[in-house]
């Protein structure tokens with residue numbers, strides 16, 4: 356980490372759900388349990404908060420773990436949760452879609468204000484809204500039709516460029532996968548369906564799990580589930596989770612792979628927990644010979660979360676491929692954008708099997724047995740291709756490792772750092788790689804279980820007060836950890 360963390364801050368830890376305890380629900384399904392952690396690492400009071408939203412404006416749920424909640428309050432909560440449900444069930448959406456698809460062209464209308472496909476009887480009710488005609492081709496590309504939800508702290512809908520979505524699809528098809536579980540990847544699902552229509556390749560099946568139920572309008576029950584990937588919650592209940600179960604069953608040798616592209620501000624640990632649960636479900640459904648294997652997956656996330664991700668899911672490894680987005684213009688691949696994309700693929704597919712495009716400068720390192728960025732030169736001393744960010748890193752013989760090109764070895768700190776680093780705070784120790792603090796090691800880090808600390812920074816005064824004084828809702832970001840700071844910057848620089 357290239358950042359020092361201010362040591363007076365408190366962290367918030369995410370606690371994995373314990374068996375037998377049911378968490379209260381917000382409109383986004385079961386909430387997650389968190390714990391405030393003091394500077395000495397001592398733990399504080401636990402509370403439940405929304406799994407999906409990091410901003411109080413999006414979901415204001417808050418409850419101390421030991422709160423006694425009145426019946427009246429529970430009822431009010433349930434009513435609120437109900438009111439946030441989609442108007443139609445997935446089956447109703449599908450019926451509507453089929454009706455819509457059979458309409459003559461001049462009756463096919465989409466309301467831009469309400470973001471819904473309109474059936475003939477509904478045009479009048481939307482007459483004062485902006486409505487647009489829809490072609491069959493548009494109907495097949497919902498991700499281009501729906502306006503991306505760029506709410507940074509909730510949806511952060513960044514859509515793959517053609518380059519990245521085709522790369523993903525070609526790679527997976529080339530590996531023999533015939534079923535792609537798309538977790539938060541609507542554009543990939545769409546591309547798979549378009550490719551099937553061409554009838555040039557063996558058809559692939561796809562199921563989209565996404566919290567954005569606008570996509571429900573375009574798909575059958577077998578193609579879309581309204582889903583929250585931070586708590587593995589199916590809004591459509593058991594019928595919906597059964598859809599996933601049947602998708603994960605590999606009949607006739609149809610291999611399944613999962614591709615997930617969560618919002619970058621999301622917590623790593625709950626996501627890893629969800630992906631493990633999906634993998635477990637998959638494993639139970641397979642014949643005995645694959646009982647030990649993990650479900651093949653690709654998790655798309657910025658490279659600076661690598662330590663966190665590998666800590667949670669050690670079977671993954673990070674590839675050098677830069678994933679880029681249409682509506683994230685600053686982070687384009689290679690030299691075309693102002694900056695290189697920091698987003699990478701984390702996968703348990705053998706890295707050597709994922710061929711990165713030579714025409715984009717990637718090359719195969721025969722020692723590392725994987726494809727790497729053109730500038731990622733193999734270091735004979737470290738015996739790896741060390742670069743994480745696509746730039747050429749250089750070896751520091753004092754630190755005995757390769758470092759970013761902008762770093763210089765500092766005699767005072769006894770390590771490599773940016774030239775303008777806060778000097779002299781480390782006493783020659785490397786400190787914590789989670790938060791960057793030089794005063795403790797990673798194992799003792801109070802922020803270990805959360806990279807959400809940027810929005811959760813607080814002071815002790817908030818303890819015991821009402822929800823409106825809750826630490827979650829008081830973003831008092833001074834200095835963030837490297838990863839949190841960069842994730843925030845990515846979100847802020849978008850659009």
Ligand SMILES: C[S@@+](CC[C@H](N)C(=O)[O-])C[C@H]1O[C@@H](n2cnc3c(N)ncnc32)[C@H](O)[C@@H]1O
Pocket residue numbers: 406407509510511512513514515538539540541542543564565566567582583584585616617618619
């Ligand atoms: C970074 S975008 C990825 C889109 C992808 N690059 C594509 O082009 O298909 C994040 C996606 O995850 C979805 N999403 C956000 N929060 C979610 C949650 N809690 N559960 C499930 N999906 C979520 C968004 O609706 C969006 O589709």
Ligand SMILES: [Zn+2]
Pocket residue numbers: 381382383384405406407408413414415416
């Ligand atoms: Zn919520």
Ligand SMILES: [Zn+2]
Pocket residue numbers: 466467468469470480481484
């Ligand atoms: Zn409307």
Ligand SMILES: [Zn+2]
Pocket residue numbers: 720721722723724732733734738739740
């Ligand atoms: Zn190498």
Ligand SMILES: [Zn+2]
Pocket residue numbers: 734735736737738741749750751755756757
């Ligand atoms: Zn080296």
Ligand SMILES: [Zn+2]
Pocket residue numbers: 751752753754755763764765769770771
């Ligand atoms: Zn050094």
Ligand SMILES: [Zn+2]
Pocket residue numbers: 765766767768769772776777778779
């Ligand atoms: Zn120094």
